[in-house]
Amino acid sequence: MKIEINRHSDIPIAQQIQENIADRIRSNLLEEGSKLPSVRKLAEQTGVSLMTANKAYNHLEKQGLIEKVQGKGTFVRKSSGASKTENEKKLLSYDWQLTVTDYLPRAQYMQFNTGKEKIQFSSSKIWPNLLPNRYLIKETIQILSEEPYILSTYGEGRGDITLRKEMSAYLKHLKIAIEPDDIVITNGVQQGIDIVARSFVGPGDVVVTETPTYSAAIDVFRGRGASIVSIPVDENGMRVDLLPSLKNKPKVIYTIPSFQNPTGTLLSKKRRQLLLDFAQSNEIIIIEDDSWSEIYFDSKPPLPIKSLDEYGHVIYLKGLSKTLSPGCRIGVMATSGTNLNRIIAAKTITDLGTPLLNQKAVLSFLRSNRMKEHIKKLRIALKLRRDRVIDLLTVYAPKEVTWIVPKGGVNIWISLPPWVDTNEMLFEAKKFGISFLPGSACYPKEPAMNHLRLCFAAVDDQLLETGIKTLCKIFTTFIEERNEESNMPLV
Amino acid sequence: MKIEINRHSDIPIAQQIQENIADRIRSNLLEEGSKLPSVRKLAEQTGVSLMTANKAYNHLEKQGLIEKVQGKGTFVRKSSGASKTENEKKLLSYDWQLTVTDYLPRAQYMQFNTGKEKIQFSSSKIWPNLLPNRYLIKETIQILSEEPYILSTYGEGRGDITLRKEMSAYLKHLKIAIEPDDIVITNGVQQGIDIVARSFVGPGDVVVTETPTYSAAIDVFRGRGASIVSIPVDENGMRVDLLPSLKNKPKVIYTIPSFQNPTGTLLSKKRRQLLLDFAQSNEIIIIEDDSWSEIYFDSKPPLPIKSLDEYGHVIYLKGLSKTLSPGCRIGVMATSGTNLNRIIAAKTITDLGTPLLNQKAVLSFLRSNRMKEHIKKLRIALKLRRDRVIDLLTVYAPKEVTWIVPKGGVNIWISLPPWVDTNEMLFEAKKFGISFLPGSACYPKEPAMNHLRLCFAAVDDQLLETGIKTLCKIFTTFIEERNEESNMPLV
Known part of the structure; x- marks a missing residue:
């Protein structure tokens, strides 16, 4: 277990430890019946006092998440009586792995x-x-017939130029003026969030999110050791007015302005501008997760924040997984300046690039009026x-x-x-x-x-x-x- | 710029800073003409003395990588006289981004x-x-015709069960006995390396690699802030005999035992066993990157280290990008115990899973005698x-x-x-x-x-x-x- 302690945080250290372990248990990263380190060991590993470590365990016990067994140690509590002896025996030989610290405080999405x-x-x-299954299948077959080497060649790390051009054209509908060269193709929006995080977020860096927010984004930022500051959402989206009074300067703000996940709310036009202004005067990166803005039921939502962005503060993410093809796993990131180079580097290191066929499968749909x-x-x-x-x-x-x-x-x-x-x-x-x-x-x-x-x-x-x-x-x-x-x- | 200083390292701090900046310049992460922080700012950012920061810059200047311009500051040296005024002007408005620290010390692969x-x-x-282009294309068309929803559904985060079963069967040829449930499908081996690193490697953790080694693996470990200890390679592969005398205990050992990249050498059978023994007695994770073992020219190489692994020390990586289909971007990770859960979690957080079509495209090839x-x-x-x-x-x-x-x-x-x-x-x-x-x-x-x-x-x-x-x-x-x-x- 790797427990990132933030000593500058308002949250008491015992609570930080307790939340981290609770997250792991709720995410099944710590399975039922797993042995936890002793209080002494926990204190040692995290560099806190015995009292603090003990306090964290006591609170977890009260929450019903762990149990202390006299003379044996502390364990993740088993729900119901389900015996798993077969599996438990098998796991015994892998016991040494429990001492290996990791950098995954939670994985709720998976659960x-x-x-x-x-x-x-x-x-x-x-x-x-x-979804337009038939058309996409037909198109993909067409591409396979026309490009005999498409499965035998790597694409460009940042994404194929044909799709980047098409995306650049598509984003114009949303009044986002971005060159094909300022676009990076990802395996869906999730990878986009992850790539920004791995490029710019590290232990103790302050990331602002809405609360509640998209669970797999929390998983990512937690995994980078970020200190997450959460801003509540009202009927007009994130309470942007609370930003100036934050004690620690955020490095990154993650927002889903249109039809926020999970609340479905809409960030008002005025707040979008205020958010950008705040980012500009404080040199903050905004991750704008725009999965849903086209799917409005009454009137069009305000334009994306990216459409207002002049100095490269917004890294804009849009996916085609939701509205077009979950199976293709295609998303885009759009930004400018040196930040662009950095996310291209991060994408390349991550997986050398998104599969070429999947990128081309959506091309003709985007190009025509069909989209x-x-x-x-x-x-x-x-x-x-x-x-x-x-x-x-x-x-x-x-x-x-x-x-x-x-x-x-x-x-x-x-x-x-x-x-x-x-x-x-x-x-x-x-x-x-x-x-x-x-x-x-x-x-x-x-x-x-x-x-x-x-x-x-x-x-x-x-x-x-x-x-x-x-x-x-x-x-x-x-x-x-x-x-x-x-x-x-x-x- | 984020410069991770390891105060427990043998390498002098000035040299650590110099290497980090040199890496960025060589990788084009710091572009020609970019302004570097002042000596004072650099010292502040990295928490070192002015003298140390100055020493780092002096060395970079001697290497011809940077230049000091009287009254203006320190810049990445421009090669040749190529004027880039147009682009430079454009970049001016993104200047604030230069002060944003990142976690990408190098990206040589991309370059x-x-x-x-x-x-x-x-x-x-x-x-x-x-490569078997025609067959794979035919198969992929077949799948598209038979599974009308394949582009409209997400696969399982850990990979589709059909491919996991096939891979489990395929690995038996290499005497690796691993259940389909102990396999995770990745977007090629590169993503496998990255997922292990994000799960288990953090700032200051010691990672052992061969030297020289695969450049994009270095990019990944550097990106996690690891302290890399490099072990030379001779005609029998990694000098495993040097491991016991390491000063700091490694957490992870990354090795390419068969036809090592870049030297093409082969880790002898005896050294494979020694390496595993060392990992077992020191609770170390081995990443076994086995991209090439089937491509031997004289006699078969020794069996993969994974085939000897009883207690889940080896995370085995094999890709199909090299030998079958670069375009599909399919790789596998195989391991057991709680480490398995952790890498499944990491894979899911990374991109929610590898595209289904690409996983199924290679199925029939693996299943038949064709592979x-x-x-x-x-x-x-x-x-x-x-x-x-x-x-x-x-x-x-x-x-x-x-x-x-x-x-x-x-x-x-x-x-x-x-x-x-x-x-x-x-x-x-x-x-x-x-x-x-x-x-x-x-x-x-x-x-x-x-x-x-x-x-x-x-x-x-x-x-x-x-x-x-x-x-x-x-x-x-x-x-x-x-x-x-x-x-x-x-x-």
């Missing part, structure tokens, strides 16, 4: 995107039937779905449940009463073949446990209604359980 | 693999005509090429030039007299449309300048002879230049 459930409300993706037409249809289809889900929730959800009606994107952020733990609820939902993302995964700091993110776009049309109705029943059960508890006589 | 030259001796890859047949043919074809190139060198290279005859793989390591700088030579070679890898890119520490790596497998058959003959003429010119210089009268 919640297994994709095994029949009714998937968990990952933000679109039902394959709503525009497709997005238009997608807007209509997804708006219908959103309306349907909101209607169902309005009818079937118990009155204690609230939600934000998203104006675009694919997610609804649902809040339950404070006594409901959506992690426990997920356990129950899975029995009915339903998955969702527990809100706790979306908090860079102390998680709120009573929210969940529901993606309404991925489920098979036939299963949408059943899924929501069943989920509403589960809501009711969980809300009433507490009501019953509180109705119990006190003695 | 030397631009692929623009007609006769490419630079990157280790195979001439596309020697075996193909590798057999490749061995013959590449052996012929190696022999041809060695013959040409024997006839045309001046007597001062020596080389190691590789017993497998695709590279020849060529040494010139100590007064020849192969970086300068590359500049000349490019005028003739020829590229190679200057040996300096392959040294984790102070580089030797008089070697080069020549890949004999990538060039068009027709151009091979011309290329070698021309290169030999360039060798002669560079060797004689010095001879002439030394023949000049002293006064």
Whole structure:
């Protein structure tokens, strides 16, 4: 275990240690039954006092995440009685690995995107039937027939020039004027976030994110040892007004301005300008994650922050995985100046470049009018779905449940009463073949446990209604359980 | 600029700073004409004395890498007089970015693999005509026709189970017994190296590599802030006997046991066992980069170290980019125990997974007998090429030039007299449309300048002879230049 302590942080050190271990346990990086280091060893490894180490463990025990076994040591608590002796025995010979420190404090994304459930409300993706499968397949076959060496050659590390040109043209629709040479092709937006992080974020560097935010972005920044400062979101997006009063200067601000993940909110035009102004006067890099801006249901969202950027403060990320082809894994990063050279270097070191075939597969779709037409249809289809889900929730959800009606994107952020733990609820939902993302995964700091993110776009049309109705029943059960508890006589 | 100082290192701090900046300049991360921080600022940023910072700059100036301009500051020296005013003016508005520290001390791979030259001796890859283009294209078209949703769905983060099963079966040929569940699919071996590094290597951690070694691996470990300890290579591979006397305990050992890159040497069977023993008794992770073991020219190399591994010390990397399909970008990582969970987490965070189509494209080739047949043919074809190139060198290279005859793989390591700088030579070679890898890119520490790596497998058959003959003429010119210089009268 590698526990990055930030001694300049407001957060007490014991709490930093406790959060780090809790994250690992919740992410399954520390498996049930794993032995933890002794208090003495923990204190030694992290360079803190015995008292501090002990405090962290006590808090974890209270949270029910670990247990102390007299004479044996401290272990990650096992849920239920499930015996795993076979596997445990096998793991014994790998025991030495437990002492190997790593740089992965959490991996929540992995945990919640297994994709095994029949009714998937968990990952933000679109039902394959709503994507232009046939056309893309036809195009890919065409390319394979025309370019006999496409599987036998490496592409350029920064991405193929044909796609960079097409992307440069496509981004003009969003009023982003960027040259093909200022574009880097990535394996989806996720790799884009990761590449900026590995280039510019290191131990103790301050990264500002919205809270709640995209869970796999938290995983990345945590993995770089960043000190994450989280700024709450209201109906107009990130509370940009709070930025000037931050104690430590941020190096990077990560934002999802349009149809924020997970809340679905929209950063207002005024706040976009304020955010950029703040970055400019403080020499901060903004990572603008723009996965969804084309998928609006009412009016167009304000233009991307990148469209206002004059001095290369914004590294703009856009993916085609969400709206066009999850399978191609194609995203772009756009920026200028020396930062561009640095992200090209980082991309090259990462994997020598994105596969050429996948880059060319999307070319003709982007080039023709089809992309525009497709997005238009997608807007209509997804708006219908959103309306349907909101209607169902309005009818079937118990009155204690609230939600934000998203104006675009694919997610609804649902809040339950404070006594409901959506992690426990997920356990129950899975029995009915339903998955969702527990809100706790979306908090860079102390998680709120009573929210969940529901993606309404991925489920098979036939299963949408059943899924929501069943989920509403589960809501009711969980809300009433507490009501019953509180109705119990006190003695 | 982020300069990671290791105060426990044998290398003087001024030298660490100088090497870091030299690396950046050689990698073009610091472009010609860029302004460097003042001595005072450099001392402040790195936490060293003014004297130390000054010493670093003085040494860089002597190396001809930087220049001090009276009253203006210190700049990266411009080669030739080429005026770039247009571009320079444009860059002015991005000037603030120069103060942004990053975590990329070098990116040599990117610099030397631009692929623009007609006769490419630079990157280790195979001439596309020697790869099974047609079959793979046919198979990929088949898959696209059969799986209409393949471009519209995400795969599993750790890789598709069908490919993991096939890989598990394939590795049995190399006597590696590993379950499909202990395999992770990556975008080529490069991403494998990167994922292990991001999981287990952090600032100050000791990483052992061979010297010289694969340049992009150095780029990765440097990027993680590792302290690299380099062990020389002799005719039996890494000098494993030197490991026990290391002052600081390594955390990770990176090795290319079969047909080492760049020297082409083979780690003997005995040393493989010794290396594993050392790792076992010191709880060290071995990264075994096995890109080439199937491509032997005389006898089979010893079995991979992974085949001896009982307790999960070896993370085994194998790619299909070199021998089958560079375009698919498919590699595997194989390991067991908790380290497996950690690399699955890291892979997922990196890019959510390798594209499904690319994983399936290689399936049927692996499954049939074709892979075996193909590798057999490749061995013959590449052996012929190696022999041809060695013959040409024997006839045309001046007597001062020596080389190691590789017993497998695709590279020849060529040494010139100590007064020849192969970086300068590359500049000349490019005028003739020829590229190679200057040996300096392959040294984790102070580089030797008089070697080069020549890949004999990538060039068009027709151009091979011309290329070698021309290169030999360039060798002669560079060797004689010095001879002439030394023949000049002293006064």
